[in-house]
Amino acid sequence: MLHHLEIYVSDLKQSYKYWSWLLASLGWHPYQKWEIGFSYKSREAYLVFVEAEEDYKEAGYHRKRIGLNHLAFHAQSKEQVDELAAEMKSRKERILYESQYPFAGGPAHYALYGEDPDRIKVEIVAPAL
Template sequence: MNTKIKLKPGINHIEFWVSDISRSIKFYTSFLPLIGWEQISNSSFSDGKMVIYFVEMKGIDKTKSLGVRHLCFQATEKDQVNKVYEILKTIQTKIIRGPLFMPYSEAYYTVDFYDPDGQVLEVAHTP
């Protein structure tokens, strides 16, 4: 794991509170490397521009609240979206929609799904 990634201006990191860190790391490891993310520690990933890390929080219930609705990961190739979808199906992830084209921009291709704690995620190719 590379721990000397230089970050650029932008969002530095996103912290996810999760109910079971082992389950979450296993889940995110199943698809993030397919779209260019590298695991940089036992609880974090980076794409070279930012870091996502996970903190286990026992006994906290997920509630609806204002704030971020979902997190979208950029796929650099359309086929990456299909590969992520196939992995998600294999691990029996609850898929919200896709993969499909959406009218947001030309050739916008996406799959939306839930992580193990119900966080809405998206992997999209947006050329």
Template sequence: MFFYPALEDGDYSRHRPGLQHLAFVVKTREEVDRLHAWASARGADVLHRPREFPQYGPAYYAAFWAGPDGLTLEVVCHR
């Protein structure tokens, strides 16, 4: 769990205290790609296309997008 100081006033912001994002673990990189395509096809605001994020650990392949309420959603494969 991470806590960050508030940087903005108002409704939900990923920069304010509270839930920052939800991550869903999947078994394959292909599932990450498929779910990214699913979100993109529905007009989601894609924050990060599928790729490796070595700063988060070895074999960390993920995609991020904003949900309908602005909450960051992540799908990740650790293989």
């Protein structure tokens, strides 16, 4: 199950203008809004749009440039997150924020962060504590 998808954009006002009407038309509702971003939610999944920093607006993929920032998925339990972390280690896959695992996202956010071969960040989130 998808938890959320965050997309960095080059111009927040233009993105808001486009996505707000489209997502509202599809039954999504506003979820969050702040100076450099906004989100829309449908059931438990939500989409986040954030304006990229000037230094990251140049061409080429990076999770902080325009485009996909990361994919986040629901896990069934904290144990499943731990099992996936162990499997990532055994496969020699890159784990992000390893020294802060499993609370890199904060004390109430039990999650694993990794990167795929193209350096796209992947997040696996346990149910809320």
